[in-house]
Amino acid sequence: MMKHRSSLADSPLLKVSRPVSACSRCRSAKVKCDNKLPACTACERAGREKECTAANDQFARGKERSYVAALELRIEKMERRLAYARSTKDAIALHGPDEPTSTNTGRKDSLAFIRAAIHRKAARTQENADINTLVSDFGYLAVNTTTRDFEPSESNMTFARLVLAASTNEPVPEPRTTNLPAEATARALVQVYETIVLSLYPAFPGATLHALVSDIYQEHPRHIRSSEYWMFWMVLAIGSAAQSRSRLDEHYANAVEFVGCALPHADRALKPGYVTQVQSLLLLSQYSMLDPAHFNSWHPIGFTCRAVVDQGLHQDPPQVQQIDQDALETRRRTFYCVYALDRAISMVQARAFSFYDDAVSVALPAPVQPGASALSSGSQNAKPSPDSSLPLFKLRQLQSDWYQTLYQGNPTEPLADATSFIWQKYYDMWDWSERLPTDMPAAIREMLDLELRYSYVYCIASSARGAQVSAYGRSLIFEHVISYIDRIHDIANQGTNPALYTYHDALRVFFMGSQFFSVLRDAGDLLLSGSPIPMPQTAPGKVSPPPQPVRLDRGPGDNLDRSLRCLERVKLTLRLYGERWEDALSLMKGFDQISAEVWTNLTNRRAMRNAAAAHHWQPAPGA
Template sequence: MPRSSFSDNPLLRVSRPVSACSRCRSAKVKCDGKLPACTACEKAGRETECSSANDQFARGKERSYVAALELRIEKLERRLTYARSRKASVYQHETDAPPREPERKDSLATIRAAIHRNAARKRETSDVNSLLSDFGFLSINATTGDFEPSTDMTFARLVLAAASNDTLPDPQSWSLPPRQTALAIAQYYMTNIYSLYPAFPETSLYSVLDQIYMTQDRYIKDHDYWLGYMVLAVGSMAQSQTSQDEHYANGLHFVAEALQHADGALMPGHVAQIRSLILLTQYSMLDPAHFDSWHLIGFTCRAVIDLGFHQDPPTEQMPDKTMLDMRRKMFYCVYSLDRSISMVHARAFCFPDAATHVAWPRPSSFSRRASITGQILSGSEPAFLLFQLRRAQSQWYQILFQSDPTPIHDATSFIWQMCQDMREWADALPSTLPVGMRELFDLEGPHITDYGRVLIFEHTLAYLDRIYEVAHSGRSVAFYTYHDALRVFFMANQFAAVLRDAEDLLLAGVNIPPPHTEHGKPQPPPLPSRPGGPAGDNLERSIACLERTLQLMAKFGQLWANSASLKQSLELSTSDLFARLQMRQQMRQRSPPQTVSPPMPREMRWVGVDVEAMIRGNAGGSRNVKYEQ
């Protein structure tokens, strides 16, 4: 990969330990560190508020990141105490004491009790939100390692406090499964997940598992414990079908064991920190009830940037090609996770492509090798394919949603080119690719024309049918997470949207020829193969697709509670369409079929998406794309 100019690939500066006083840091102004008060505080007449070095540390010692956090927390606590005292004096006039438990017949007392409970809950929520919002001004430095031994604040605890949801079970009441069971879980992880995200040397995992299961006492580092337990946690959770089965329970206990070593595993300034955060992010994608993947990938990307992994080092600094390949794999694992999580949540990437300069790992570094268990692993070839796919998707996503709002010249050719690139990539997939991985890649797969409507209808229907078969096959293959439930929800909404927009056209099954394009320009993509051939009934297919999609969301709800709410939302949004399709079905059964002429095209309405705002460039910086009729 040739190195481009600095203006095309700006370097992200590595953060340094905090040295400014708290007031200058909050105001985002330069602090000269002058003693006993800095120049900015002197000019503002706030000398007494300047938290200079002489009142926290000995003269000449640089301010510590943790000390700055503690000082900020102390000030926030004083503000919170003052605010609570002010609120208490106000609420005394409203209600001096909580009302007594009302009698059953006293309806007025019941209403007063409910109002008091709601007011108390609102006050508590407001206080917590106010305190947490102040923490948003604190910068996070993933390379600061000078934590004071007298404080309880660590980087790991900050990460877990921000990304944790529900509490985990107590690991003390649980014992490790038999060694053979753990090896089977590790083998599943290596076959289905490591082959996509090779973030650590393969042999290190089995070495760690051997040490964990040895009877004699041996010293094991925290990040090694974390590696072993988190691999077992991800491998167990990936095999779970419901939140009540044994795999789910084992996953919870494995991650609870790993968290006991979080302070050492997530220690800033070490390469092991990136590996540990990658594993925790993978787990969060399988267990959204306990961890937030969006926050975790943000911490992971910050660690990558602070340690400089987003830029290839000079050759003289890293002559070992094996270590350089491992460094590049770790970067692209984080890159792929960031792109996947950001796109499924419709949010901006943690860092743009222009700020990175990392070559691909050597193809020979993805070669197949025999594991310690004596079995041949599936290899890491799918990882290289995944890296290529995420790189292409990243470029399209940034052009469409993260660039300036000026219109794209010849937007139709741009869309067809994207489709052609995806077809060429899919056609180039090796024949030796495992079936589960090929299925995973196949599923990765505006004012628009009639052919565009047919494309959306056929491809979304094919996707929903395919993912339904994968989910009900009973086989635990590849790496499917809660984000796939979000994709199903999005695809089902788009299927319903295009069906509402051109219901008569799509249900009639009219053969729409591809639009004509000039010679040399990308050609429109073909339609997917249809079950039953071209003569298939689109009305029956649409009704079956909506029914199967709701069943699929219900199955996801057995494992992820959030999917149950997605199912309710999808059920509500498609109820009118489903009823109308069933009415059409009943009318067809009562009367002979009639030929329906194709209607005039109408403007498409996307469910939950303001297309006009996106075209104007007012929705997350989306780009103005104009399509031809």
């Protein structure tokens, strides 16, 4: 018999830490607001007293809306709809659901059933809308994610159920079996996770993961907590999904099965107030990037950031507080893993960060020492790889700096000397790339190089507060996009995934292709002519533009041929990613539409060039 699943809107029991009265800036940054008038302390420290809206926005003092009041209003509305549905049920159906169906079913009876079905569908749609509204209200309510005094039940709304309701695109099907996979299979997937994901996001030690696998597969295992089962199944899911090349292959099917096995442990794994909650949410965010069909990565990372802020992980403990150095380093690594993912997901979706950099006061962690397990190193004599997470964290800090200024600042206030600002950030990222360890794994280094070129283009591209892109800036975008697309196209065609490439890489390909289309549309004649574009003269005291990057593509032809090849590879790469993520096919169709005119112009220009070359060519005498 199927187990009845209670509605997510039944008897929610989340608690609140205080009435909602944060100013709009603190709500956006997801930091605590002391509501001091005329400007809160956070806005005063940031020098944005005039932007503080605590005195006049919809949640100002005197207009507080408590969480309980909001839920009571929601329940009242749903009860009225339920009463209305019950009152109209007898008028719609000619017989009840428990009564035998009439043998004389005529046109009138059929129409009644159709009307009943329509009303049932409308009721389900309304219930889903109510839940979505409740979830959206979560962003405006001061729900305390550190509360520990509630227990999950069949009817209450737990934090985990709220997270899953907000994050789920399509429900994960029930697993066909909850039996453990073969131990060799589990260890192989753990090794994939450790190599591809944990090396960049070391939110927990690899040794802890290997010890957990050993404990689970013991003949008489110790008591395994729900948070540990969640970690085990989600790591297997991420490791399997990271190897997938198609949404129809076995790797993806297994990943969905493993997630289905993890979900029954969600209530306790995501229980607020513990570091395991942050780690569990981080695993959900990582998996969401690999499976956009079932989860939207924007919501899990938002909840993760909220948990980080509520637990105070965005601030180092005061010096007077005695804390073990290993615990401090683990705390810092956990924070920067969340920080790095939040910046990456927000940028690729063109959204605001979950919190501002000025709310963060956490030193970078010490380099992670490689584990001593056999799975962590190929052999006992293998040279340990350098820590790859620190370079990633530093790059995210650089990206966060210019992204907040160019894309999250007030668009009505143009940035003073935006050109010098952009070139300085370009140099900062170039200097970061020059300091990368020479013995870094090749696959990680290649992924970071792609991230660097994506960042160059993103920083130079037109923004609300940036300067108008110059012809020289367009030439830089032109070269960086071609190098990026050539390499990501080759990676997409490889038989294996050498590093952590997710659906977000399809979004990056679309973004880079769109920027390429834009520069060809705005300065196509100049770029296609092949004539060198002189570097703009810089006034004394200003930052000069960077030099042109070295051309890396070795394909034949001039800039016209390179441009056509780049546009074609954008579509081919999105088509390949479409085999893995269906949404990438929509990106491909969208890019095909916006670039159609430029593509036609370029192909016509090439035809005219080839025709002119054939007309001027004369055969040698006697040939």
